Amino acid sequence: MWHLCNTSEEVVADEAMLDVGLHERRRARRMRDPQYRAAYERAAREVAQTDAVIRELDALRVDLGMSKAELARRVNRNASSVRRLFTASQVRPELPLVVALADALGAEVRVVRRPA
16 A cells, blocks of 8 residues: 655655665576567667667757747647657657658768667
8 A cells, every 4th residue: 555645845755765776686586587688789789879868869859949830830840749759758759750760950960870
């Protein structure tokens, strides 16, 4: 059972809340499976690379002094969707959108081979 108490400063929870150690123990157990580990590491790389591209695009936008709304207009997208792209914790944008954003910012997307 979960017990939450909302104070004016913070949400306080007692020890009956979710055992985060349970998640870590379960993940550690599953990571011993080579197929699971490979899929997990591949997904982690995909997320990290996507985040890096989005951060680079946002940094370029800021350097150019362009608002998110203006960038959205330039790529013919809804301003809220572009705002969400740059502020959400996990995004999975489609490649054509990434290319359009880069183009609107005077940049291009390139694939670079990882060092062996």
